[in-house]
Every structure is written in structure tokens, then in C-alpha cells.
Amino acid sequence: MKRKSMEGSVCPVARSLDIIGDWWSLLIVRDALNGLTRFGEFQKNLGIAKNMLTQRLKHLVEQGILTVRPATDGSAWNEYVLTEKGRALQTVLVALAQWGGDYLFDSHEKCSVLVDDVHQQPLRKLQLQAQDGRTLAPDEVIAQRPELV
Numbered sequence: 001m002k003r004k005s006m007e008g009s010v011c012p013v014a015r016s017l018d019i020i021g022d023w024w025s026l027l028i029v030r031d032a033l034n035g036l037t038r039f040g041e042f043q044k045n046l047g048i049a050k051n052m053l054t055q056r057l058k059h060l061v062e063q064g065i066l067t068v069r070p071a072t073d074g075s076a077w078n079e080y081v082l083t084e085k086g087r088a089l090q091t092v093l094v095a096l097a098q099w100g101g102d103y104l105f106d107s108h109e110k111c112s113v114l115v116d117d118v119h120q121q122p123l124r125k126l127q128l129q130a131q132d133g134r135t136l137a138p139d140e141v142i143a144q145r146p147e148l149v
Helices: 010-021 023-033 039-046 050-062 090-103
Strands: 066-070 078-082
Touching: 023 039, 023 050, 023 078, 023 090, 039 050, 039 078, 050 066, 050 078, 066 090
Parallel strands: none
Antiparallel strands: 066 078
């Protein structure tokens, strides 16, 4: 079934999901943020079919989320490296991880926790903040359509 493109939508969420809305793409970005760069590393870690991985990597490169470069060890292989656009998705993945940790695990279940690399302490929960620094509740945020701006 072919998906409807959200390319022309005025909603940034819809446009974002058009690019990174399938789970494989976000898991590839997650693994790239964790240092994986090679096709075989992604395939082994994710357990994804090679044809599916090929398709997703190609799409992420076309969208400027990953770039391809020759392997740093001088071998004939290529590496997939996050661009600035790709690295910016880390905040999205942190939000998903924090939400998942809060709502998708029973109290006795263990899950991975994101920590800061220097002090090995869990990250502070992401919050919605106004320009002036006030913390906002979800019902204090609205989407303003372009024609109203």
C-alpha cells in the first residue's frame, strides 16, 4: 500500500513523519547516534532485511539525514554518517525514549536510560518551555496555522 505524501502539508509534524515516520528510519538514526556506521552493523543490530535496510539508508541519504563516505579504515566499504540534520533528531529520540520509559514499562521491568557522557547521570526530562522560560503544560500549547500568523 502506497502512503500518501505529506510533503505539501503546513504541519511540521506531518512533514517530519513523511521523512522519518517509519520505525526503521528512527532506529537507524538511533544506532548512528550510538556510533554505528556500516551497513553490516545496522543489519546485525536491527535484524532488518537487507533490502529494507538498503531502501531506508538510501532514503535517509536522499533526505540529507545521513551522508555516505569511504570507510575511515581504508577498506573498500562505505560508512553512513549523520549530518547536522540527522544529529538534530537526537532530541526527538530522547523525547520518545523518556515517554517510552515512563509509560511502556511495568515498574519491575528494566529499560535503558539515557545518561550524560561526562557524569553518567540520567538526562533531565524534556519540557515544553515558552520563549521566556516558563514551563508549559500540554494544554497551554496550540498549533497556529500559517494564515493566522
